[in-house]
């Protein structure tokens with residue numbers, strides 16, 4: 001199994017920033033996954049980040065920094081990464 005970062009590098013850096021569900025909008029510097037309401041255990045912040053305080057409450061993966069994490073404004077328009085379950089034996093999905 002390839003590491004997640006390796007898989008992201010395969011997407012290409014022309015789309016260089018990806019939103020995740022990570023956010024500290026509810027409580028500054030208390031980062032959690034909005035999708036699960038769980039605190040973020042593992043971190044991979046770009047050195048110096050998070051640095052945006054109240055103006056940057058969304059966790060994004062920054063392609064130019066090898067997809068390390070930075071905080072960014074949630075008002076920006078970036079691509080998103082979503083976690084979906086794909087049934088491996090479902091031939092209708094796999095074609």
Ligand SMILES: [Ca+2]
Nearest residue numbers: 053054056057
């Ligand atoms: Ca913040």
